[in-house]
Structures are given as C-alpha cells and as structure tokens.
Amino acid sequence: MTPVEKIKRNYERLPYPGADPRIVEGKGGSLPPLRWLQGLGRPGQPKPERVLVAGCGTGAEAFVIRRHLPKAEIVAVDFSPRSIAVAQRLQRAAKLARPITFAVADLTDPGLPAKLGDGFDLITCHGVLSYIPEPATALENFAAVLRPGGALYLGVNGESHPALRLRTWLAGFGLDVETLSEERRLREVLKIWDALHDDDLQGFASMSPSYLASDVCGSHFNNWPLTRWRALANGSGWELAGSWLLPLALRLLMAGEMHRSLFQTGLGELAERLDQARPAGFHKLLLRRPETPAPTSEKALRWTGIYSPRFLKPAADGRVTVVLHSSLFNLSQDWSLTSRQAKALRELVDAGVTPKGWLTQWGRSEAARRILWLWAGFGAVA
Ligand SMILES: C[S@@+](CC[C@H](N)C(=O)[O-])C[C@H]1O[C@@H](n2cnc3c(N)ncnc32)[C@H](O)[C@@H]1O
Numbered sequence: 001m002t003p004v005e006k007i008k009r010n011y012e013r014l015p016y017p018g019a020d021p022r023i024v025e026g027k028g029g030s031l032p033p034l035r036w037l038q039g040l041g042r043p044g045q046p047k048p049e050r051v052l053v054a055g056c057g058t059g060a061e062a063f064v065i066r067r068h069l070p071k072a073e074i075v076a077v078d079f080s081p082r083s084i085a086v087a088q089r090l091q092r093a094a095k096l097a098r099p100i101t102f103a104v105a106d107l108t109d110p111g112l113p114a115k116l117g118d119g120f121d122l123i124t125c126h127g128v129l130s131y132i133p134e135p136a137t138a139l140e141n142f143a144a145v146l147r148p149g150g151a152l153y154l155g156v157n158g159e160s161h162p163a164l165r166l167r168t169w170l171a172g173f174g175l176d177v178e179t180l181s182e183e184r185r186l187r188e189v190l191k192i193w194d195a196l197h198d199d200d201l202q203g204f205a206s207m208s209p210s211y212l213a214s215d216v217c218g219s220h221f222n223n224w225p226l227t228r229w230r231a232l233a234n235g236s237g238w239e240l241a242g243s244w245l246l247p248l249a250l251r252l253l254m255a256g257e258m259h260r261s262l263f264q265t266g267l268g269e270l271a272e273r274l275d276q277a278r279p280a281g282f283h284k285l286l287l288r289r290p291e292t293p294a295p296t297s298e299k300a301l302r303w304t305g306i307y308s309p310r311f312l313k314p315a316a317d318g319r320v321t322v323v324l325h326s327s328l329f330n331l332s333q334d335w336s337l338t339s340r341q342a343k344a345l346r347e348l349v350d351a352g353v354t355p356k357g358w359l360t361q362w363g364r365s366e367a368a369r370r371i372l373w374l375w376a377g378f379g380a381v382a
Contacts, residue, residue: 014214038122126154166204190204309324
C-alpha cells in the first residue's frame, strides 16, 4: 500500500470531522473569520462569488463558508468518496436552498483544473496539505484555478504541532498509533499527556475518533516551520499576504517597544522571524498570486481596513495620538506620533495603498520605517 493509499484508507474509515448533523449549521470549526480572509486577500474587493473548499472532508468548512457567503457558488472536493457521501447526506437532510456542490477529486491530480474549471476568487484549504506527501502539486493546481486578484487560505500544521512528539511518546506505551486500535487505552494515556500540557493544541483524550485518526494516528505529517511552507508556496507561484498570528505578535512587540530590530522589507520575512522564535503549532496563512513582480523594496502594501485608525487633535507639543481599533481582534491601541509621522500614516490610510515612490521617499529614515511597520503590523498586507 502506498503512503497516499494509507492516508485515504484512514479518511475512508473515519471521515473528518464526522457525521454530526450540527456541522451544517456551520457554527463550529476553527477557520479564521471570513472577514479576515476577505480583508487580507482582496482589500476593497466585493465578496467572493465562487469559492473552492479543497479537502472538504464531511463538509464542516464548506458549511461555515456558506453561512458567511450565502450567495456564493461553493464547490467542495475531497478524495475520500465516503466523506463526500456523508457531506451530501447532511446537506440533503438540511434541505439547503442554495446547495454546495460536493465532488470527489484528488487535489494532486494534474487533471483537477480541467475538472473544476477556473475563476475561483477564494480557495480555502484547512488542515489538508499537512497530510499530503507532495503538497506542491496541490498548490500548483490551486494557482491554475484561481481568478486574478483572488486569494488562497491555507491552514497547515506548524513545527510545534504535537503529533510527532505525541506519537513517539505513545509508542513508549506500546500503542500502535497508525491504526487507532486500542482506542480506550489510547485515551487513557492521552489523559496523562493532556494533564501535562495547557497549550492551544490540547485536550486530545476527549477528541472525536476522526480527529484522533487524522491528527494523532495518521500515517503522514508535514509539521513544518513557516519558512518551509513559504518556500513551497513561493515555488508554486504564491506569495504570503498575511498570517493570522502576525498582527497579534506584532501588537505585543510594538506595545513593549521591542519591534526596532524587527524592521524588515517584507511581511513574509517578518512572519518567518517570529515563527522561528516561537514556532506555531498551526499556521493560518493567506496567499496571493503576485500580479506584477516588483522589487521587494518597492512592493506596495495595502490597507485592509481591519483596524480603524482615529487621529486625535495634536497636543500642545505637536504630538498626535492615533487610536487603532479592531473589533475583529477585539483590540485597541494608542500610538503617540510626531506630527510628521502622523502625517505619513494618514497619507497611507487615505491612499489605501503605499503610493508609488513612498517607500523610496520615506523608507530611509527609521521613523518612517516605524510608520510603515505600524501600517503593516496593523492590517496592511504585502
Ligand atoms: C483533517 S481533514 C480536514 C477536512 C476539512 N478541511 C475541515 O477542516 O473540516 C483532511 C481532509 O483532506 C482530505 N485529503 C487528504 N489528501 C487529499 C487529496 N490528495 N485530495 C483531496 N483530499 C484530500 C482527506 O480525505 C480529509 O477529508
């Protein structure tokens, strides 16, 4: 049996995330908010009209998207016929007025673009590429079916995803982790693991059998640092437009005035630096196809509108307080800027994109780079 056949057999045995009819309500799932996906991928653009859910399992992700984009045409594919059959059954039982098209398809099949047609303006692929031995083929297929200006959301395992450590540890108890056998004993042992961990990816002992089969007992894992995922994406013609963790980490660092030595030329490099320092267990990434290749130093940054800045009246010493607020991240932050810096930031916010020549004009001074990073860290994308 090839590694791919083994992976497929696992999902055929235990379709993910399962057959619970509540998944049709689309309330659960760990997708980042659609507003973030749309804001980062397509600033100022209308809502996606044609969406591809790549590796949809039993449909949870597709149902979440449908709830947020009720008018969009949604096509959802998976290579497990049983998973697709469950998704279709759930959909029929829910009698959706505007159905999702579920279909069996392999993301690494070179014939995929011909099968799906093109013109997708949003592709979401959550928790799938980490289980595909050759994920570059899937990324190339996505590139072939995306509409110009569209975006790809990728949810993939990071270096600190616990699966591999967990497996070595479970093997020490004599458990055969590749088959999810002895499930009761496995759960007992996982309770010990859970008691010793209180990070984000915890609570294995009580997870559904299909999660355990995929995320603990699966036969293949790409648990990679961002550097590796980004290199893979670049090689297939994608560039990183945003990372869910980046604004949160930057906010923290900037609040502590620790951002100075982080000044870089691109968001991608910055996101990589932060992931190297604190490896993520799961990356939520937004990727775009570069429209026109531009030298890194002159790459335009766009405002996504995720943070709304309010410029207060200048104080007696001329300094201006800028209040940045994001209801999406539930964050608010004040920045005290010189009048020159405030002018530069306002220029960026009003233009919605770094004006041509802005980086050359301003980029040499440290103060201006700070503004640029304020702009980038608070929601602009490369
Ligand atoms: C962990 S599940 C995630 C399902 C869904 N994206 C979600 O978040 O609910 C991974 C899914 O990827 C599918 N998959 C794995 N390799 C695939 C491939 N080469 N082509 C299509 N689907 C694949 C599996 O069948 C499985 O349903």
